[in-house]
Amino acid sequence: MKTLATSLVVYLSLLLDVAVVGVDGIRIHGKRKPWLDDPFSAVAREEGGGLQKRVPLSSDLKNVGDVNYFANVTMGGRVFSALLDTGSSDLTVAGTVPNAKNTGKTATVNYAVGIAEGPIQTVQIQFEGFTIQDQAFISDTSGHHADGEGIIGLGPSSSSVVRDELANSGGNPVLDRIFRSNMSTPNFITILLGRSEDPTDPWPGDVTIGEILNDFENVTSQPKLAVTEVKTGNGQHWQALLDPNGVIGPDGQPIKVSSKVKNSDKTRLNAVFDTGFSLSQVPKTIADAFYARVPGALYQNISGIGEVYTLPCDVELNVTFKFGGVEYPVHPLDTSISTLKKKDALGNTFCIGSFQPIISTAQASTYDMILGMSFLRNAYMLVNFGDFVDGAASKTADPYIQLLPLTNDLAEAHYDFVKIRLDGIDNTANFQLLPATTLPPTESTTPSDEESFSEKIKPYLPYIIAGCATAALILIVAIVFCIRSSRRKRYRRLHDPAPAGIEPPFAQYKPTRRY
Ligand SMILES: *[C@@H]1O[C@H](CO)[C@@H](O)[C@H](O)[C@H]1NC(C)=O
Ligand SMILES: *[C@@H]1O[C@H](CO)[C@@H](O)[C@H](O)[C@H]1NC(C)=O
Ligand SMILES: *[C@@H]1O[C@H](CO)[C@@H](O)[C@H](O)[C@H]1NC(C)=O
Ligand SMILES: *[C@@H]1O[C@H](CO)[C@@H](O)[C@H](O)[C@H]1NC(C)=O
Ligand SMILES: *[C@@H]1O[C@H](CO)[C@@H](O)[C@H](O)[C@H]1NC(C)=O
Numbered sequence: 273m274k275t276l277a278t279s280l281v282v283y284l285s286l287l288l289d290v291a292v293v294g295v296d297g298i299r300i301h302g303k304r305k306p307w308l309d310d311p312f313s314a315v316a317r318e319e320g321g322g323l324q325k326r327v328p329l330s331s332d333l334k335n336v337g338d339v340n341y342f343a344n345v346t347m348g349g350r351v352f353s354a355l356l357d358t359g360s361s362d363l364t365v366a367g368t369v370p371n372a373k374n375t376g377k378t379a380t381v382n383y384a385v386g387i388a389e390g391p392i393q394t395v396q397i398q399f400e401g402f403t404i405q406d407q408a409f410i411s412d413t414s415g416h417h418a419d420g421e422g423i424i425g426l427g428p429s430s431s432s433v434v435r436d437e438l439a440n441s442g443g444n445p446v447l448d449r450i451f452r453s454n455m456s457t458p459n460f461i462t463i464l465l466g467r468s469e470d471p472t473d474p475w476p477g478d479v480t481i482g483e484i485l486n487d488f489e490n491v492t493s494q495p496k497l498a499v500t501e502v503k504t505g506n507g508q509h510w511q512a513l514l515d516p517n518g519v520i521g522p523d524g525q526p527i528k529v530s531s532k533v534k535n536s537d538k539t540r541l542n543a544v545f546d547t548g549f550s551l552s553q554v555p556k557t558i559a560d561a562f563y564a565r566v567p568g569a570l571y572q573n574i575s576g577i578g579e580v581y582t583l584p585c586d587v588e589l590n591v592t593f594k595f596g597g598v599e600y601p602v603h604p605l606d607t608s609i610s611t612l613k614k615k616d617a618l619g620n621t622f623c624i625g626s627f628q629p630i631i632s633t634a635q636a637s638t639y640d641m642i643l644g645m646s647f648l649r650n651a652y653m654l655v656n657f658g659d660f661v662d663g664a665a666s667k668t669a670d671p672y673i674q675l676l677p678l679t680n681d682l683a684e685a686h687y688d689f690v691k692i693r694l695d696g697i698d699n700t701a702n703f704q705l706l707p708a709t710t711l712p713p714t715e716s717t718t719p720s721d722e723e724s725f726s727e728k729i730k731p732y733l734p735y736i737i738a739g740c741a742t743a744a745l746i747l748i749v750a751i752v753f754c755i756r757s758s759r760r761k762r763y764r765r766l767h768d769p770a771p772a773g774i775e776p777p778f779a780q781y782k783p784t785r786r787y
Contacts, residue, residue, distance in 0.1 A: 333356065338649070341465055341645070342421075345424055347372070348370035350420075356424060357423050358510050358547045359427060359549065360431070361429055362423075363423070364411075364417075365412060365417070365421065366420070370395075371395055372394065375391070377392045378390060385633065387416065389413065399450075400480065402453075402457075402481065408444070410434060426447060428657070429448045444662050450481055457482040459482070459657040461480065462478075462491065462654045462655075463477070463547060464477050464485060464653075464678075471688055497672055498672055499512060499672060500536075500542055510671075511542055511545070511638075513542055513543070514541045518594040519541070520591060522561075527557065528557070543643050544639045545648065546642045547644070548644065551626050551645075552626060552644045553644065555630065558641070559628060562591055563627075565705040565708065569587075581625035582624055583622065583625060585622065587703065588604040588689050601677065601680070603679045603689075604688075604689040604693075607625070609624050652675070653674070654675075
């Protein structure tokens with residue numbers, strides 16, 4: 273608990289640092305941020321050497337500096353800006369929601385960093401063209417979010433705190449409500465995250481429900497990655513297994529890794545796909561292999577971010593992840609993040625390695641890593657909920673994830689990097705990694721048998737960047753409260769059948785499947 277409280281305090285400073293972005297309401301929309309003082313404009317690459325542009329017709333997301341992606345949710349007639357979070361399962365907003373009704377219950381959602389808490393209310397909402405009556409949400413009074421902002425959780429309903437608290441299907445998250453309200457709506461979502469720095473493909477991002485973005489139809493022909501099931505607790509996330517030797521480092525070699533998830537194939541890491549993490553959270557071995565051999569890289573404890581590698585912004589690193597036999601190269605603009613650009617004591621800027629050794633509050637025994645925005649900008653993701661929809665008969669349809677690689681054109685990615693980070697002068701041929709022997713020894717962690725505290729909290733990083741500051745003391749008090757309530761929750765599992773006669777043809781909800 274001490275660790276958690278401490279890191280929350282630490283995170284507060286970053287929050288102060290970058291909150292400016294949100295407060296000013298600067299809409300990035302694929303544009304460079306003005307304060308980066310960069311000579312390159314936001315416009316798509318001009319005469320372009322025949323490289324194709326991918327610009328979806330619509331854009332439903334607002335990209336704030338590649339560290340937050342917001343969608344609009346209209347609630348009781350008022351438009352709220354909600355962070356898209358596949359790592360949690362509740363809708364929470366700060367500020368008055370017109371026409372909302374009280375349920376008399378309250379709830380607290382614990383994220384890896386930060387919380388949301390307050391009364392559970394219901395109201396009519398509109399999201400992505402769907403209208404839902406009496407959607408349950410948390411009217412967040414924690415003070416962590418600006419008025420008019422919140423979080424929309426797109427995770428499995430089994431992890432919903434509101435649902436748990438209301439103990440009936442009226443507490444279901446937005447997506448379950450949508451899928452159940454019209455059986456013809458296919459029960460999948462897709463998410464495309466844009467890259468604010470990208471000179472060739474400027475778009476903020478999109479989220480769709482039950483349909484696929486134009487020009488990205490091929491996602492359905494990608495391998496179906498089985499969602500690995502978490503049997504105990506409410507720690508189910510959208511997670512799947514990497515291939516053996518599924519992480520290729522900047523030297524082109526697979527990184528030696530071993531899964532710490534119990535009863536699983538040690539050669540395959542279990543990865544959670546979480547749009548709520550600005551920096552992907554990876555085993556230290558992977559971060560070491562990505563960054564430790566970069567001349568000038570340092571492993572530092574950065575205020576507001578925690579322990580992370582920093583490196584010169586002009587170092588191009590090519591790394592790749594493999595799922596289902598398909599390679600997902602990571603754009604070199606995503607291996608280090610410049611929108612969080614920092615200056616050292618001498619005034620030199622450095623970039624943050626966007627694959628961070630997993631912070632303690634984000635760890636759990638049920639997965640090895642969390643692939644957040646820095647990975648997801650490189651893959652169009654389809655999540656098919658299968659029978660993970662509340663009320664579905666168990667074992668009828670397994671949920672799965674499909675990923676369409678977006679960074680296939682390595683020449684274009686290289687061009688982008690040279691243009692953005694190297695002022696257009698390609699000197700990457702001179703770059704060499706330090707010898708492999710400089711790698712620190714690989715860590716070996718033994719998973720604890722007990723469900724750790726951290727897996728009861730919902731990982732959620734960008735919160736720190738989006739929210740507004742609050743006294744650390746309040747947070748610590750809140751944490752204590754959260755620990756209490758999550759302990760309590762553990763013994764209050766949900767066993768409610770869906771109300772009879774409503775929302776056929778799904779059979780009764782079968783809790784054994786999820787817990
Ligand atoms: C969200 O709604 C606001 C206000 O209605 C609008 O100006 C904005 O363009 C919308 N944003 C997106 C990403 O649709
Ligand atoms: C249900 O969904 C289908 C397919 O998306 C759509 O054609 C139909 O209009 C919807 N029905 C209602 C009542 O919204
Ligand atoms: C879709 O995927 C198939 C198989 O991988 C490939 O042959 C085809 O070229 C792809 N189509 C597009 C438009 O990318
Ligand atoms: C990082 O530094 C902060 C002080 O800025 C300290 O409180 C924290 O414990 C440090 N974290 C680690 C993991 O050393
Ligand atoms: C990264 O990949 C691109 C495209 O394959 C290549 O041109 C570039 O030299 C690579 N950079 C490094 C540092 O390996």
